[in-house]
Amino acid sequence: MSFWSKLSKIIAPEDSSNFDTRSHWVYVRCKRCGDILSSRVDLQNDLSQDYASGQFVTRKTLVGDGANRCFQRVELALTFDKNKRLLDIQAIGGEVVDPPQKEGEIGD
Template sequence: MGFFDRLRKAFAGGGSAPADANFYWVYAQCRRCGEPLKGRIDLRNDPSQSDEGDAWIVRKGLVGTGARRCFQTVEVTLTFDLNKKNVTDSEVTGGKLISQEEYNALLSQPAEAEQPGSE
């Protein structure tokens, strides 16, 4: 039993799946309404090479769901190195970049403090 547990753990913890390597998730928070936003960047198609040819630039517009009656676009500009592995520069208008952890934390925060009507 313990053997299979270890085996499963080895597979689960073996880094990201190859299919996901082509995608980069960007997380941001709208400055106006505070809504957490995320967008998927296709590293194969979305980036365009910089004028100097030494970096890849991606522009992504993130729009909220409208649940907070805010339709502001958060414009994210990311600069990747030539390997498209690392973000070397970032610029955001209308909000700020956040981590995946912050995104999840904001998502789990109820918009209004409401008591769950259990029992």
């Protein structure tokens, strides 16, 4: 069993994680109404590289859906290292929060 499970991981190592390696999800809490807003960063298409530092940067503007009669804009500025790992998030108008736990993501 362990041999085959190892072999299948070698053959298809990114089967279940492919989506996650392409996308980075950001969750912020609106400072005005407390709503949680989310934004997907496409690591293939959304990033601009700073050739001096090798870092990648992108900006996002999030607006609530108006359900709370709140149209506060949250401005995000994200910085990634040259391997596209998140280094820093600046949020104006909101606060970065941990992603909500989703069922089925725990365990391997």
